[in-house]
Amino acid sequence: MLSVILGGVELNDPSSPWGYLEIDDIDGWWNSPAAKQDQNSRVNQDGDYPAETYYESRFITLAGALAAPSASARWAGYEMISGLLAQGERKLTINADGNTRWAIVGRNGQPEIDVVANRLIEYQMTLKATDPYKYGKPHEEPGAVGAAIDLFHRGNAIAWPVITVTGSMPGGYELTLGGRLVEVIKPLASGSTHTIDMRTGILKENGDRAMKVFGTAEYFGIKPGVVQSFWSTPRTTGSGSVKINFNDTYI
Structure with missing residues (x-):
């Protein structure tokens, strides 16, 4: 077929x-x-x-x-x-x-x-x-800031996620996967949405590109065929929700 x-x-x-x-x-x-x-x-x-x-x-x-x-x-x-x-x-x-x-x-x-x-x-x-790259099945993995989220895809190449963060974290937050750290130093205000594209390294706040927002910036992708744990944590105080979107990715 x-x-x-x-x-x-x-x-x-x-x-x-x-x-x-x-x-x-x-x-x-x-x-x-x-x-x-x-x-x-x-x-x-x-x-x-x-x-x-x-x-x-x-x-x-x-x-x-x-x-x-x-x-x-x-x-x-x-x-x-x-x-x-x-x-x-x-x-x-x-x-x-x-x-x-x-x-x-x-x-x-x-x-x-x-x-x-x-x-x-x-x-x-x-x-x-x-x-x-070719793309296959889409994935959307939601969770709470501070809790681990397991990520997996069935492709044969690195999948670059888009991560959406909401909530209130006045000191910013940290995202980690596979030993790599992305540190967002820009405050996340209540009612605002941050979207980080790990492939391009661009953070958008409410749809507009934001500048000078990263401390440590070890952008990461999701390896194929193996479960990896993603973590998000406030840098100081606060709470929020996170959502990771990606596709099975093939080369």
Whole structure:
């Protein structure tokens, strides 16, 4: 069972408004994109020094066809395919045998569309995901400040959480996971909401970006396949609630 939804359009649908739509091939989705590293050789020693691994953008090629019920429907389908992502990035969601993953993609060039018969179109398009990660099941873990919250995801890469904190903590608060500490020195006033994106290191207060808010800032992600305990504590006094949002994350 395969479902491919691009910009809200199901591309593997035998009963679409344009006729019989099918996906024949998907390339660049299943494997990891190319890695990029700065290798530093060990002088007069074996091997290299360890290096951080980062990834190139993900390029995905979709190849498919449309069998239309009429020549008029063929042209309507042609226009639909040629217009996909014409106005910017959209969500690509692929469900293969019950496993759903998604990414945000844009065009990498114009779609190649061939009219091969009176009512038959074949096409190929290459998409670019500047964020090379794929995302799966969403998680939302709420709890009280001062209590441990267990976090877990089934991906194969680090998942970067977005943490929402409410309550009243005039001296700020601390967030910890896996031995890493993020110290928020900005007071949390009653009625205010702090949102911290661990991937970008940005804290927003009531939706607006706040500056000079961190003391120690060891931003952390959630490792795949292992339960980790998250803690939040007031730096001085106060109480509050915390909510951690993240997705199963794949590379």
